[in-house]
Amino acid sequence: MPGVFSQLDLTPNRLTLARDARAAQGDLIDLTSSNPTTQGLIFPAEILAAAATSYWSARRYHPDPHGDLAARTAVVEYYARRSPPLVLQPDDVFLTASTSEAYSLLFALLADPGDNLLVPNVTYPLFEYLAALRNLELRFYQLDEERNWRINARSLRRAVDERTRAIIIVSPHNPTGAIVDAPLATLDLLGIPVICDEVFAPFTYAVSDTPPLAALHPDLPLFTLNGISKLFALPDLKLGWIVLNRPARVFAPRLELLNDTLLGANALSQHLLPTLFAQGETFVRMMVDRVRANLTLALQRFADHPRIHARPPAGGYYLFPAIDGWADEERLVLYLLERGVFVHPGYFYGEVPGCHIMLSALTEPTTFAVGVERLYAALI
Numbered sequence: 001m002p003g004v005f006s007q008l009d010l011t012p013n014r015l016t017l018a019r020d021a022r023a024a025q026g027d028l029i030d031l032t033s034s035n036p037t038t039q040g041l042i043f044p045a046e047i048l049a050a051a052a053t054s055y056w057s058a059r060r061y062h063p064d065p066h067g068d069l070a071a072r073t074a075v076v077e078y079y080a081r082r083s084p085p086l087v088l089q090p091d092d093v094f095l096t097a098s099t100s101e102a103y104s105l106l107f108a109l110l111a112d113p114g115d116n117l118l119v120p121n122v123t124y125p126l127f128e129y130l131a132a133l134r135n136l137e138l139r140f141y142q143l144d145e146e147r148n149w150r151i152n153a154r155s156l157r158r159a160v161d162e163r164t165r166a167i168i169i170v171s172p173h174n175p176t177g178a179i180v181d182a183p184l185a186t187l188d189l190l191g192i193p194v195i196c197d198e199v200f201a202p203f204t205y206a207v208s209d210t211p212p213l214a215a216l217h218p219d220l221p222l223f224t225l226n227g228i229s230k231l232f233a234l235p236d237l238k239l240g241w242i243v244l245n246r247p248a249r250v251f252a253p254r255l256e257l258l259n260d261t262l263l264g265a266n267a268l269s270q271h272l273l274p275t276l277f278a279q280g281e282t283f284v285r286m287m288v289d290r291v292r293a294n295l296t297l298a299l300q301r302f303a304d305h306p307r308i309h310a311r312p313p314a315g316g317y318y319l320f321p322a323i324d325g326w327a328d329e330e331r332l333v334l335y336l337l338e339r340g341v342f343v344h345p346g347y348f349y350g351e352v353p354g355c356h357i358m359l360s361a362l363t364e365p366t367t368f369a370v371g372v373e374r375l376y377a378a379l380i
């Protein structure tokens with residue numbers, strides 16, 4: 001059968017089946033959620049409802065390949081408030097349906113089938129599928145666990161070849177939480193366009209800010225991606241953006257055509273965006289505080305554990321601890337499932353030496369605390 005994914009085995013994997021079977025028995029703590037709306041983090045409905053009211057009577061369809069100007073202006077103002085600030089013009093912003101769609105557009109903008117993109121190992125397992133849509137190869141650069149998952153510059157240089165069209169950096173990184181907090185000389189040296197995914201930007205833990213990578217590399221073509229899925233816990237309202245820095249502006253005319261081809265950004269969500277920035281701050285702070293409190297609870301609990309080695313992440317939602325005494329991550333996760341707690345195995349995110357698990361501190365706090373206790377007891 002021709003077509004993308006035609007060779008892929010689509011039968012559910014062993015862990016999914018085991019999790020479903022264990023969940024059916026009841027009393028399973030799932031520590032893997034990345035979905036704020038199932039963890040009680042609901043953006044205030046009254047703010048959304050009030051902001052939507054003015055949309056309905058005035059609604060007319062005037063599609064703009066960049067997106068609605070008021071929404072783009074709100075994005076520009078958001079980056080001006082960041083530390084350090086990133087100075088932009090509204091035309092540097094392209095609104096999309098999501099960060100995932102933004103990636104897809106950029107892959108089409110920057111690469112031809114057979115070209116390659118550099119992505120971190122370990123990483124969020126979406127890139128493989130997005131790259132397949134364009135028949136692109138992924139090449140991996142390493143993160144150094146002992147340096148709290150900082151980018152290994154030598155492996156980045158080694159991964160580049162003549163068909164490398166972009167370097168993807170996720171900061172804060174999913175799932176290790178690493179944040180790029182200083183310019184990376186290697187990136188300037190290579191001069192290859194960079195795509196920086198900062199969907200976890202407000203979620204800082206061991207550091208106080210997520211600096212926009214584009215502000216650290218003003219001379220490198222850099223595309224910054226974000227959206228409302230994580231920033232405002234609104235994954236259902238489908239809105240993301242691509243921000244071009246000055247050296248990336250040469251790509252704007254073609255990106256305009258690509259975005260015009262899909263016009264994926266929902267007009268109502270664009271209309272809401274200025275209000276989200278203006279009135280969403282209290283909610284975002286509450287959400288960030290919840291994640292921080294969960295991370296602190298887990299780190300304190302695991303501090304004296306002989307097998308669980310968790311270090312404070314710079315940011316993000318997750319913990320990605322190394323587990324001593326286990327060689328097989330799948331067996332470990334199945335063992336934990338039997339003891340009533342579900343986590344992801346490290347191999348979901350790439351190939352890292354040793355044994356790792358991923359747990360999400362987005363989880364509702366009472367559930368999270370029980371899950372942490374179960375992990376502690378199961379692995380002692």
Ligand SMILES: Cc1ncc(COP(=O)(O)O)c(C=O)c1O
Pocket residue numbers: 034098099100101124170174197199226227228229235239240
């Ligand atoms: C690092 C990262 N980038 C992008 C996304 C997807 O964001 P969106 O919902 O805007 O497509 C996720 C979702 O979990 C993510 O973890």
